[in-house]
Amino acid sequence: MENNGKKTRIVKNIKVDTKKCVGCKACEIACSAFHATPRYSSINTGRSRIMVVADEMLDIFVPIRAGDHTEAECNGRNSYIIDGKEYSECTFCPASCPSRDAFKDPDSGLPLKCDMCESDPPVEKPMCVDACTFGALTYEEREVEVTEPVTTVTDMDEGLKTLIKRYGLKKVMDTVVRVSKE
Numbered sequence: 001m002e003n004n005g006k007k008t009r010i011v012k013n014i015k016v017d018t019k020k021c022v023g024c025k026a027c028e029i030a031c032s033a034f035h036a037t038p039r040y041s042s043i044n045t046g047r048s049r050i051m052v053v054a055d056e057m058l059d060i061f062v063p064i065r066a067g068d069h070t071e072a073e074c075n076g077r078n079s080y081i082i083d084g085k086e087y088s089e090c091t092f093c094p095a096s097c098p099s100r101d102a103f104k105d106p107d108s109g110l111p112l113k114c115d116m117c118e119s120d121p122p123v124e125k126p127m128c129v130d131a132c133t134f135g136a137l138t139y140e141e142r143e144v145e146v147t148e149p150v151t152t153v154t155d156m157d158e159g160l161k162t163l164i165k166r167y168g169l170k171k172v173m174d175t176v177v178r179v180s181k182e
């Protein structure tokens with residue numbers, strides 16, 4: 001995209017207001033239905049790219065969107081103290097990683113990452129935002145100047161990397177060729 005001769009791109013963001021989240025999980029349901037194959041054919045919140053972390057004792061619900069996959073457990077973790085309660089180091093982490101089951105497809109084990117519901121034709125706003133009638137999720141777009149080439153790591157990149165690591169390049173290639181002929 002060009003604006004006054006400067007290269008720009010749109011940065012998409014979903015702002016979370018935890019005070020408005022009631023933990024209904026409509027966002028998880030909408031996300032999993034949108035990403036079902038075929039689209040809307042099933043609901044399985046295990047496939048959602050948003051996860052609502054709940055502490056019902058304290059009435060805290062925190063929606064977390066899946067971020068980048070990581071091959072290794074991290075060695076620098078954070079702790080959070082909210083209303084006097086300390087949360088475990090991984091509670092609010094958005095990564096799919098080897099040390100837990102969050103943000104992994106329940107059947108294939110492949111990592112899941114929020115793709116902002118990018119689709120063709122495009123949707124007006126992400127499904128989780130649309131489903132949240134409590135106003136806890138707000139979609140925002142802003143235009144930023146691009147100074148370096150932009151590379152985009154897609155779900156497919158992450159999925160292929162995981163498959164190649166697990167089965168080897170040759171087996172993945174052979175399978176792609178075989179499946180494409182079916």
Ligand code: SF4
Nearest residue numbers: 021022024025027132
């Ligand atoms: S739909 Fe909204 S209120 Fe319900 S769990 Fe998700 S973020 Fe919270």
Ligand code: SF4
Nearest residue numbers: 031114116117126128
């Ligand atoms: S933006 Fe789309 S892909 Fe990302 S968590 Fe929300 S519904 Fe899921």
